[in-house]
Amino acid sequence: MPTSPVTVAAVQLCATDDVAANLATVRRLGGEAGAAGAKIIVLPECFAFLGAKEGDKMAHAEVVDDARPGPILTPLLELAASTGAVVIGGGMPETVPGDAARAYNTAVVVAPGRGVIGRYRKLHLFDVDLPGRAVLRESDGTVAGDGALVVAAHGLRLGVSICYDLRFPELYRRLWRDGQADVLLVPAAFTAHTGAAHWHLLLRARAVEDQCYVVAAGQWGQHNPKRRSYGHSLIVDPWGTIVAERDEGDGVVVAALDPALVARTRAEMPCGAHAVTLGAPPPLTVVEA
Numbered sequence: 001m002p003t004s005p006v007t008v009a010a011v012q013l014c015a016t017d018d019v020a021a022n023l024a025t026v027r028r029l030g031g032e033a034g035a036a037g038a039k040i041i042v043l044p045e046c047f048a049f050l051g052a053k054e055g056d057k058m059a060h061a062e063v064v065d066d067a068r069p070g071p072i073l074t075p076l077l078e079l080a081a082s083t084g085a086v087v088i089g090g091g092m093p094e095t096v097p098g099d100a101a102r103a104y105n106t107a108v109v110v111a112p113g114r115g116v117i118g119r120y121r122k123l124h125l126f127d128v129d130l131p132g133r134a135v136l137r138e139s140d141g142t143v144a145g146d147g148a149l150v151v152a153a154h155g156l157r158l159g160v161s162i163c164y165d166l167r168f169p170e171l172y173r174r175l176w177r178d179g180q181a182d183v184l185l186v187p188a189a190f191t192a193h194t195g196a197a198h199w200h201l202l203l204r205a206r207a208v209e210d211q212c213y214v215v216a217a218g219q220w221g222q223h224n225p226k227r228r229s230y231g232h233s234l235i236v237d238p239w240g241t242i243v244a245e246r247d248e249g250d251g252v253v254v255a256a257l258d259p260a261l262v263a264r265t266r267a268e269m270p271c272g273a274h275a276v277t278l279g280a281p282p283p284l285t286v287v288e289a
Contacts, residue, residue: 169206
C-alpha cells in the first residue's frame with residue numbers, strides 16, 4: 001500500500017442516446033478530475049450511451065482493442081494520456097463474438113502509456129419488474145461475465161464491479177479476501193426508486209463489511225421518458241463514513257484515500273482473520289497499472 005493518500009475522483013453525469021454529447025461531457029469532467037489531482041478517475045456505468053431499450057446499445061458496441069480503438073474507447077485512452085490518471089470506464093457495450101443481439105457490459109481499465117490493462121464484464125444482470133415504475137431486463141441485450149477483477153494502481157488495489165453487483169456481497173468478499181482489495185469501485189446507473197431505498201445503505205455496508213474505501217460513480221437524472229437515475233455519487237471510508245458526495249447534476253466527487261486508515265481499521269477490528277469461506281468463488285484476475 002502507498003504511504004500517503006491517493007486522490008481519486010468519481011464522475012457523475014446524465015447520459016442519453018447521444019454518444020457524441022455524452023463523450024464530450026466525459027472529456028470535460030474527466031479533465032476537471034485530472035485538474036483536481038486525481039490519480040484514479042472512475043466513470044459511471046453507461047457513460048457513453050443510455051438508450052430507451054436494451055437493444056439500442058448494439059449500434060454502439062465495439063471491440064475493446066487499444067491497437068484499433070473505437071469511438072468509445074478512444075476518449076478513455078486520451079483522458080488517461082492527458083491527465084496521467086488510471087481511468088475506469090465504468091460500463092460500455094463490448095461486442096460478443098458470434099452474438100449480434102447482445103453485448104457485454106464492460107468496465108474498461110486504461111493506464112497512461114499502457115492502454116487497456118484490464119476489463120471486467122458485469123456478472124449480475126438487472127432483470128426486474130417494479131409494478132407501476134419500470135420493467136428492466138438487462139439480460140435481453142447483455143451477456144454476463146464470468147470473472148472478477150482487481151487492479152493495482154498507485155499502490156492501491158481496486159476491486160471492480162458494476163451497479164447491480166452491489167447487491168451481491170459475495171463478489172466484494174472475493175475482491176477483498178483473495179484480491180486483497182482496499183478500494184471497491186461501483187460505477188452505476190441505479191434507478192431513482194431503488195437508489196432512494198438502498199444506494200447509501202448498500203455502499204456503506206460494503207465498505208464496513210470489507211473494511212475498504214468505496215468509490216461510487218453514478219448516473220443521475222432523466223435519461224429518457226422511461227429511465228431516471230438516482231445520482232448521489234459518493235466516496236465512503238472503511239468505517240462507513242461518507243467523506244464526499246454529489247446528490248445530482250453533472251460533476252466530479254474527489255477525495256484523498258488514506259491507506260493508513262484502511263490498515264488501522266483492519267488492525268483494530270481484524271475481520272479478515274475471523275472470516276469463514278463458504279462456496280466456490282468465481283475466477284479472479286489481478287493486473288498491475
